[in-house]
Amino acid sequence: MALIDLRSQAVRRTPEEMLAHLKSFSLDLAFSAGIWYFSPAASRFHAKYSPDLSIEQRLEIAAGLGPQGLRALEAHYPNEINEENAGVWKVFARQTGIRVLTVIPLLFYEPQFEFGSLSNPDEKARRAAVDRTIGSLRLNKELGTDFAIVWPGIDGYENGFGLDFVAARERFAAGLAEAMDAVPGVRIAFEPKPYEPRGRILFGTTAEGLLLAHKVEGMLKNAENRRLLGEGHGLCCMNPEVGHALMGFEDPAYAFSWPLEEGRLAHTHWNSQPLGNYDQDLSVGVISPEITESLLYTMKMYGYRAHFGIDINPERTPVAVALRNSMDAMRAANDRIEGLDHESILFSHNRPERSRGWLEAALVRARAPYPERLAPLPRPV
Numbered sequence: 001m002a003l004i005d006l007r008s009q010a011v012r013r014t015p016e017e018m019l020a021h022l023k024s025f026s027l028d029l030a031f032s033a034g035i036w037y038f039s040p041a042a043s044r045f046h047a048k049y050s051p052d053l054s055i056e057q058r059l060e061i062a063a064g065l066g067p068q069g070l071r072a073l074e075a076h077y078p079n080e081i082n083e084e085n086a087g088v089w090k091v092f093a094r095q096t097g098i099r100v101l102t103v104i105p106l107l108f109y110e111p112q113f114e115f116g117s118l119s120n121p122d123e124k125a126r127r128a129a130v131d132r133t134i135g136s137l138r139l140n141k142e143l144g145t146d147f148a149i150v151w152p153g154i155d156g157y158e159n160g161f162g163l164d165f166v167a168a169r170e171r172f173a174a175g176l177a178e179a180m181d182a183v184p185g186v187r188i189a190f191e192p193k194p195y196e197p198r199g200r201i202l203f204g205t206t207a208e209g210l211l212l213a214h215k216v217e218g219m220l221k222n223a224e225n226r227r228l229l230g231e232g233h234g235l236c237c238m239n240p241e242v243g244h245a246l247m248g249f250e251d252p253a254y255a256f257s258w259p260l261e262e263g264r265l266a267h268t269h270w271n272s273q274p275l276g277n278y279d280q281d282l283s284v285g286v287i288s289p290e291i292t293e294s295l296l297y298t299m300k301m302y303g304y305r306a307h308f309g310i311d312i313n314p315e316r317t318p319v320a321v322a323l324r325n326s327m328d329a330m331r332a333a334n335d336r337i338e339g340l341d342h343e344s345i346l347f348s349h350n351r352p353e354r355s356r357g358w359l360e361a362a363l364v365r366a367r368a369p370y371p372e373r374l375a376p377l378p379r380p381v
Contacts, residue, residue, distance in 0.1 A: 003187060004146055007232050009302050010263035015346050018301065022342040027300050027334055031327050032072035032101045032267075032309045035080050037281075038062065038319050049315055055080060056088065061320055063096045069327050072101035072307055074149065077136040079106055086139065100143045101307055102189065102267070105129075105136035108153035108197070118175035119155040119168040119202060130175045137183035146306070147187040147266045149239050150176065156198030172202055173212060177219035180235065184224035188216070189239035189266040194248035196279050205248050206255040209238050213264060234264040241269035241311055242291065243279055253294040260302040268299075269311040270330065281313035283322050285329030290363070292333040300337065336366050344379045355380035 013021060038058035040048040053061075062073055075081040081089055081103055093099045107117035107129055115122065117129035133150070140148045155172055157163040180188060190212060194204035203212045213236040217229055225235055238259040245255045259265040272287040273280055285292060308330060314322035341362060348355035358380045365371040 003185060003228065003233060004266070004306065006234060006237065006263045006266060006306075008263070009260045009265055009304065011303070015350055019343055019346055021303070022300065022346075025300065025303055026338060027296060027304060029069070029327070029330055029334060030071045030307045031069050031323075031330075032074055032307045033062065033065075033070055033323055034074045034309070034311055035059075035062070036076060037311075037313055040315070041313065043315075055085060059088070059092045062098060063092070065320060065323055066096050066098050068324050069331075070098055070323065072099050074102045074104060074309060075100065076104045076106040077132070077139060079109075081139065083135075083139065086143065089143070100145055101309075102145050102147055102149050103136045103140045103143065104149045104151070105133045107132065107155075108151065113154045116155040116168070116172075117152065119152070119172040121167075121171070126171060126175060130179055133176065133179035134182045137179055137186045140186050141183055147189040147237065147239075149189045149191055149267065151191040151193065152202050153193065153197055156195075156201040156204075158199035169202060169212075169215075173215045174219060176212075176236070177216045177221075180216070181220055181222040181225060184222040185228065187234070187266055188236045190236060191239045191241060191244070191269065192248075193241070193244040193279070196247070206238070206240055206245065206250060206258050209240070210258055210262065210264070213237065213262075232263075234262065234266075237264040237266035239267040239269060239309070240265075241271070242284075242295065243269075243271045243273035243281055243311070246273040246275050246291075247277065247279060249276060252291055253298040256295060257298050257302070260299070260304065265299075265304060265306070267306055267309055268304075269309045270326065271310070271312050281311060283312050283314065283317070283329070284310065284326035285333070289329065289333060292330065293337055293363075296330070296334055297337045297340075340366060341379065347380050351380070 035058050038061055039053040040050050089100055112125050112128055120126040137148055190209050192204050192206055192209040193201050195201055203209055216236040228235060240256055242252050245252045270284050272282045272284055274287060310323055310326045312322055348359045361377050365374055365377060368374060
C-alpha cells in the first residue's frame with residue numbers, strides 16, 4: 001500500500017475555517033485490534049484464566065467481529081506473524097476483509113534483549129534487534145500495511161547511575177534509521193510508554209517520541225526516504241496510547257495534539273487507565289469517559305483519518321465481548337461530540353472572557369439522559 005498521506009493533519013485553520021471543518025468532517029471509527037490479547041497473557045500474580053489459543057483460533061474470533069466494526073488486526077513479528085504463516089493471514093484477509101494493519105517487531109520479550117534492544121550496548125544483541133526490525137519492515141511491505149509500530153519496552157533503566165543516556169538514545173535512533181533505510185518507504189509509528197517493564201523507558205513521553213522522530217529522520221540516508229521527507233511526509237511518526245499517556249500524567253487530548261500538529265499521528269491505541277498506576281489496559285470507557293470524548297474532539301478538529309486501535313487486556317471478560325464494549329463506548333462518545341454546538345465551543349476557545357462556565361454546562365447537558373429537565377442554556381455571545 002502507498003504511504004498514507006498525513007500532511008493534512010498539520011493544516012492551520014482560522015476560526016471560521018475550523019467551524020466549517022467541524023461541521024463537515026466526521027471521524028471514521030475504523031477499528032483495529034491487537035491479536036496478542038485474544039489469547040491470555042502470562043502474569044506474575046495469577047494463572048491464566050482461559051486456555052491458550054493458536055493464531056488460527058484467534059483469527060476465528062476476529063472474523064466474528066467483522067460485522068461489529070473490526071477492520072484490521074495488529075500482530076508482532078515473528079511470534080504472531082512471520083514469513084512462514086503469512087499465508088494464513090493473507091487468506092484470512094481475503095475471506096473476511098479484515099486486513100493486517102501493522103507488523104510489529106518483538107523487541108522486548110526474549111533473554112537476548114535483557115539489557116535493551118536497539119539501544120543495547122552489546123553489539124550482538126543490538127544487531128539481532130536491528131535485523132528483526134528489518135525483517136518486520138519487509139513483511140509490512142509485502143502485506144501492504146500502513147506502518148510498523150515500534151515500542152521500546154525493554155530499552156530503559158532503573159538506576160540513574162546505570163546508563164549512559166545520550167549513548168543509549170543514539171544507539172536506538174541509529175538502529176531504527178538503519179532498518180528504515182534497509183526497507184525504504186515503510187513508515188514507523190513509535191509508541192511511547194514512561195515505565196513498565198523497565199523502571200524508566202527511553203523516549204517514554206509524547207514529547208520524547210517527537211524528539212526521536214526528528215532524530216531518526218535526520219539520520220535517514222536512503223534516496224527514497226529522503227525524497228518522501230522532502231515532500232513533507234513524516235516517516236518516523238507516532239502511535240500514542242491513552243493508557244500510556246495517563247501513566248505519565250499526560251492529558252491525552254493535549255498529548256495527541258502534538259503529533260497531529262506535525263502531521264505525525266499515524267495510529268492511536270485506546271483503552272482506559274487510572275491516572276498514573278501500572279498499565280491496566282482496561283476497556284474503553286470504564287474509567288473517565290470524558291477523556292475519550294475530549295481526545296476524539298481534538299482528533300476531529302485536526303482531521304484524523306487513520307485507524308483507532310483497541311489495546312486492552314480483557315483478563316476476566318471474553319475478548320469478543322470486551323472489544324464490542326470498547327467499540328460501542330467509542331461510538332457513543334463520538335455521537336456525543338458530533339452533537340455538540342461547535343460554533344459555541346469555538347467561541348469559548350477564542351472569547352473565554354465572554355463564555356465563563358458555558359462549556360462545562362454544555363458538556364453536562366450533552367451527557368445528561370434528560371437534558372430537557374435541566375435549566376435552559378443560552379449560547380454565549
